[in-house]
Amino acid sequence: MAVSIDTVRQVKEVTEQTYKYGFVTDIEADTAPKGLSEDIVRFISAKKEEPEWLLDWRLKAYRHWLNMPEPAWANVTFPPIDYQDAYYYSAPKSSDGPKSLDEVDPELLRTYEKLGIPLREQEALAGVAVDAIFDSVSVATTFKGKLEKQGVIFCSMSEAIREHPELVRKYLGSVVPARDNKHACLNSAVFTDGSFVYLPKGVRCPMELSTYFRINAANTGQFERTLIIADAGSYVSYLEGCTAPMRDEVQLHAAVVELIALDDAEIKYSTVQNWYPGDKDGKGGIYNFVTKRGACRGRNSKISWTQVETGSAITWKYPSCILQGDNSVGEFYSVAITNNMQQADTGTKMIHIGKNTRSRIVSKGISAGRAQQTYRGLVRISAKAENARNHTQCDSLLIGDRCSAHTVPYIESKNRSAIVEHEATTSKISEDQLFYCRQRGLSQEDAVALVVNGFCREVLQQLPMEFAVEAQKLVGISLEGSVG
Amino acid sequence: MPDSAPVQSFVEQFDALRGELPGAALPWLCDLRAAGIERFASLGLPAPGVEAWKYTRLRPLETTDFLPATAHTVNIDHLPTLLPQGGIDHRVIFVNGRLMQCLAMPGERPEGVELGGLADALRRDPEAVGEHLGRIGAPDGQALLALNTAMMRDGLMLRVKRGVSVALPIEVVYVGAAGPQPLAFHPRNLIVLEPGSRATVVEHHIGLGAGAYFANSGTEIRIGEGAELHHYKIQDEGAEAVHVATQHVHLEANALYDAFTLTTGARLSRHEVSVRLTGPGAECHLNGAYMVRGKQHCDTTTTIEHMAPRTSCREIFKGVIDEQARAVFQGRIVIHRGAQQSNGHQLSKALLLSNRAEIDTKPELEIYADDVKCSHGATVGDLDRDALFYLRARGIPEAAARAILIEAFLADTINEVAAEGLCPALMASIGHWVSSATRRAAS
Amino acid sequence: MGYMLEIKNLHASVDGKAILKGIDLTIGPGEVHAIMGPNGSGKSTLAYVLTGREGYEVTEGQVLYQGRDLLAMSPEERAGEGVFLAFQYPVEIPGVPNTTFLKEALNAQRKHRGETPLDAMEFIKLIRRTIKDLGISDELLKRPVNVGFSGGEKKRNEILQMAILKPTLAVLDETDSGLDIDALKTVADGVNALRTPERSILVITHYQRLLDYIVPDRVHVLAQGRIARSGGKELALELERTGYAAFADAAA
Numbered sequence A: 001m002a003v004s005i006d007t008v009r010q011v012k013e014v015t016e017q018t019y020k021y022g023f024v025t026d027i028e029a030d031t032a033p034k035g036l037s038e039d040i041v042r043f044i045s046a047k048k049e050e051p052e053w054l055l056d057w058r059l060k061a062y063r064h065w066l067n068m069p070e071p072a073w074a075n076v077t078f079p080p081i082d083y084q085d086a087y088y089y090s091a092p093k094s095s096d097g098p099k100s101l102d103e104v105d106p107e108l109l110r111t112y113e114k115l116g117i118p119l120r121e122q123e124a125l126a127g128v129a130v131d132a133i134f135d136s137v138s139v140a141t142t143f144k145g146k147l148e149k150q151g152v153i154f155c156s157m158s159e160a161i162r163e164h165p166e167l168v169r170k171y172l173g174s175v176v177p178a179r180d181n182k183h184a185c186l187n188s189a190v191f192t193d194g195s196f197v198y199l200p201k202g203v204r205c206p207m208e209l210s211t212y213f214r215i216n217a218a219n220t221g222q223f224e225r226t227l228i229i230a231d232a233g234s235y236v237s238y239l240e241g242c243t244a245p246m247r248d249e250v251q252l253h254a255a256v257v258e259l260i261a262l263d264d265a266e267i268k269y270s271t272v273q274n275w276y277p278g279d280k281d282g283k284g285g286i287y288n289f290v291t292k293r294g295a296c297r298g299r300n301s302k303i304s305w306t307q308v309e310t311g312s313a314i315t316w317k318y319p320s321c322i323l324q325g326d327n328s329v330g331e332f333y334s335v336a337i338t339n340n341m342q343q344a345d346t347g348t349k350m351i352h353i354g355k356n357t358r359s360r361i362v363s364k365g366i367s368a369g370r371a372q373q374t375y376r377g378l379v380r381i382s383a384k385a386e387n388a389r390n391h392t393q394c395d396s397l398l399i400g401d402r403c404s405a406h407t408v409p410y411i412e413s414k415n416r417s418a419i420v421e422h423e424a425t426t427s428k429i430s431e432d433q434l435f436y437c438r439q440r441g442l443s444q445e446d447a448v449a450l451v452v453n454g455f456c457r458e459v460l461q462q463l464p465m466e467f468a469v470e471a472q473k474l475v476g477i478s479l480e481g482s483v484g
Numbered sequence B: 001m002p003d004s005a006p007v008q009s010f011v012e013q014f015d016a017l018r019g020e021l022p023g024a025a026l027p028w029l030c031d032l033r034a035a036g037i038e039r040f041a042s043l044g045l046p047a048p049g050v051e052a053w054k055y056t057r058l059r060p061l062e063t064t065d066f067l068p069a070t071a072h073t074v075n076i077d078h079l080p081t082l083l084p085q086g087g088i089d090h091r092v093i094f095v096n097g098r099l100m101q102c103l104a105m106p107g108e109r110p111e112g113v114e115l116g117g118l119a120d121a122l123r124r125d126p127e128a129v130g131e132h133l134g135r136i137g138a139p140d141g142q143a144l145l146a147l148n149t150a151m152m153r154d155g156l157m158l159r160v161k162r163g164v165s166v167a168l169p170i171e172v173v174y175v176g177a178a179g180p181q182p183l184a185f186h187p188r189n190l191i192v193l194e195p196g197s198r199a200t201v202v203e204h205h206i207g208l209g210a211g212a213y214f215a216n217s218g219t220e221i222r223i224g225e226g227a228e229l230h231h232y233k234i235q236d237e238g239a240e241a242v243h244v245a246t247q248h249v250h251l252e253a254n255a256l257y258d259a260f261t262l263t264t265g266a267r268l269s270r271h272e273v274s275v276r277l278t279g280p281g282a283e284c285h286l287n288g289a290y291m292v293r294g295k296q297h298c299d300t301t302t303t304i305e306h307m308a309p310r311t312s313c314r315e316i317f318k319g320v321i322d323e324q325a326r327a328v329f330q331g332r333i334v335i336h337r338g339a340q341q342s343n344g345h346q347l348s349k350a351l352l353l354s355n356r357a358e359i360d361t362k363p364e365l366e367i368y369a370d371d372v373k374c375s376h377g378a379t380v381g382d383l384d385r386d387a388l389f390y391l392r393a394r395g396i397p398e399a400a401a402r403a404i405l406i407e408a409f410l411a412d413t414i415n416e417v418a419a420e421g422l423c424p425a426l427m428a429s430i431g432h433w434v435s436s437a438t439r440r441a442a443s
Numbered sequence C: 001m002g003y004m005l006e007i008k009n010l011h012a013s014v015d016g017k018a019i020l021k022g023i024d025l026t027i028g029p030g031e032v033h034a035i036m037g038p039n040g041s042g043k044s045t046l047a048y049v050l051t052g053r054e055g056y057e058v059t060e061g062q063v064l065y066q067g068r069d070l071l072a073m074s075p076e077e078r079a080g081e082g083v084f085l086a087f088q089y090p091v092e093i094p095g096v097p098n099t100t101f102l103k104e105a106l107n108a109q110r111k112h113r114g115e116t117p118l119d120a121m122e123f124i125k126l127i128r129r130t131i132k133d134l135g136i137s138d139e140l141l142k143r144p145v146n147v148g149f150s151g152g153e154k155k156r157n158e159i160l161q162m163a164i165l166k167p168t169l170a171v172l173d174e175t176d177s178g179l180d181i182d183a184l185k186t187v188a189d190g191v192n193a194l195r196t197p198e199r200s201i202l203v204i205t206h207y208q209r210l211l212d213y214i215v216p217d218r219v220h221v222l223a224q225g226r227i228a229r230s231g232g233k234e235l236a237l238e239l240e241r242t243g244y245a246a247f248a249d250a251a252a
């Protein structure tokens, strides 16, 4: 697939602005009172007509959260978060839950169109079903009927709680316990919506599933919760995209994603994260504090994470795999780009428990401007993980002399038959390569975009086609103004 | 948080001894010691929550009362030397942290070399010592170095004057002589190489007797412009020993620090080195090998800071871990803003020989300058199966084949040692360990 | 029409060290000039100054390209205006497929000239035709730019780029070195195919072998940062016999 610089340019021409998703949708919203308390947790649960057990689960998480310390080990700095100065629930009004797309507020449909995500099924990208999450709630899920025929459940989390409580109760919090860390704990208390996917035994999902997250309301945190269960022998490829308006104040996004793969099942989870990064001086932007974890419970199961992280003021994110089943496979492919004042501390954990488990980590970090980026990864081989294998490659590219790039891998092995290999490099973008491109007629910015896309290729190739093109454009856009 | 009783016990020892420690009449030294004990008391023993001590817990210090070691003499005839006969220029011997004057055999010393014990130097020329002692490095967070600073009595004092080259290696033997009760001592070494000078120091740590002791050394090294220090350390402490060595090295422009460490001894050891490349063109080689078994725990923690342009470092550590032993390697390379055109390369390789052995590795790059080339690599695994099969296919029995491959794996690091006279002793040490590993596996 | 390239009293230095010390050279449209000279005489430096590489500082003199100040243009403007350099050491760009690179470069240049970009189909057609003529394998197109290419493959790849980009002034920096006779012929065919009355070519080499296939109008000897001698194509043959020793002495 070719890197399209033309599209980068078109995007630029259309917007004049580097962050093209910075607009605000003017829509009436149903909002909870500001601040966080047990009452707010009850309010959210009541709004969603949840069963008692779930309210209890939320309340337990909330009470635990109150006394939990913020994780302090990441290499990011920011002023303390005032949890009382935010709204924890915001839903577009009128939403009694649209029964079909015809009932969705046309303003919302227009918003998603502007974001490049047409929700009307006849116009939607062929072969991709979309769940659109607007602030706190799911506003539309496409292609539901077609999926139902195969027994695939793809719906909002709220609907899943109503319609499939037994599945939710069995798996919710089973991979990321409510008390896992402060951000996950907060999410457990106040999560408002998210996507739910269940693949029955032996079903290969006929299309890509996708969730598109959009933060619109001001001062609102987004706390979505995604749960994907792939039953024995099933396969699904799931895509996630995110944007938010440009606002001066910081907004918190604390999501939790749990994946469960049973025997011979495979889940491929791809993210293009382009939350508003704040302005050039670091004002505003999204704090992206996300806990993503997959459990390869079954034999021969596989979970693959691919992420392209270009947005957010601060990214704190470690999509991980717990390789429990024998012969299970975990993968993590990551491109992280930080520019201006962005900070990112991201990486993965591969926990090898089963025999013959394999994991592969490819991380490409690009730091420009005054940005600060850290790869942090853990590979743990437990004593029983006979013949486990891991290979890790971490490469960092620096553009300019005010940014930084750090690599912090932890490698722990207790099994003699396991083989773990880790390699990391850090270097600057090559002047020779840039000159070669410019001698052939490319502008400095296009040359940077091309060279960086080449640097990231191994990861970008993992993305489904629709996302790959978008991601390549983003690489160029994110680095704008990084070279003089 | 570990129990504060052991900390209290060291503080009490200090209070009891402070009047009789060397240099008690020197106000600056008393202040240095006081600041040290204060820092130690406030930091306490390193706890698992401290990132730098994530994988190492000083359990023996938490559970055993170590008393201050008193003066002690041993028979020199039994002390092995690592260097071929005639290859020794100077030999300095410390027993339980104190210089055994009578045992030192200083040979012909070139003009401009000051060599001896720190306690002596403090008596003879306190000013000259005060110029450097406690001033190299910034040991703020290091509790055990703070304790060393409070309790230090003696150690190596080496100063080489501008332009002077000491041709033959200086061998320094540190004997830990276990007594009926667990003993603690805190050797403090100071090595100052003035600009353009050159020296080779071989440290040999050995244990006598069966009991436990706590050797808590601190070393400060300053290498002036264009000077060169080759520094080799063989740690073969007693089986119950706790060996903690905290070392700070400061390099000026175009200076070279070339170090190699071989670790086989001690129940629990931590070799912690911080190197600062403060002048343009400074260079550092930090290499080593470790071989541990039984219930040994061996921790190698290094930090190399590039603080000036065109500085470079190369670091290779290889280890073999058998039985229930555990090894830790934490290596951090920092390239500070402005240290352009620097490069750093690090490699850590470990072989696990048993299903109960464990290795924890954390190689770290922290880069604040763009025009740099840095890399690290880490591997953990068993012997290469193909190589093993190849040897067996040629008729070599499996045990012997394994021994050959393990020896080759470790011997590779010895090639980095510049003092060639030392290589046979290092190879012998590796060979001895490997053959006994094979014997133990067979029985 | 006037000259294609006029170099007047060009002085340039690298890292503060003077390398070019007063070059005068004029190339007319349709002409092929050869520059020969010993290693380290400044041939590549001249090529880099003409294409605007960073770190090559012009301290004195002037370069006019089609009557305009070449030195005032950015590297990509020069490329867009038709100045092409076949690098002595082509650069590897990991992860960027050769075809992608070529397409981006061609369309950037077309855009510079106000032409519409070629779409994927047109481009593929163009490239297929060209590689067939040059005897370049399909597989080479898919691989990342120059990564893992042999020395000969890299040089052929430079010629492929030249054939696609169709420059007005092509500078070939030792494109012949390290090539076997077949590859040498390929390179020469590529260059000769480009020879038209509107295009000019500057061939840098230090063997006269290539000049058997690309017959130059003028030959110049660069020694110690100056054009030490100029002549017709027979000068190359003379140099082949006598070597460059005379020039080293003369300038010393």
Ligand SMILES: Nc1ncnc2c1ncn2[C@@H]1O[C@H](COP(=O)(O)OP(=O)(O)O)[C@@H](O)[C@H]1O
Pocket: C014, C015, C017, C019, C037, C038, C039, C040, C041, C042, C043, C044, C045, C046
């Ligand atoms: N980046 C550089 N820094 C310092 N000197 C350089 C650099 N590049 C080239 N030179 C020097 O400039 C001179 C001319 O080099 P070059 O133009 O490559 O010669 P040629 O191509 O004729 O062999 C040589 O002495 C070379 O060492």
Ligand SMILES: [Mg+2]
Pocket: C043, C044, C045, C088, C173, C174
């Ligand atoms: Mg040249």
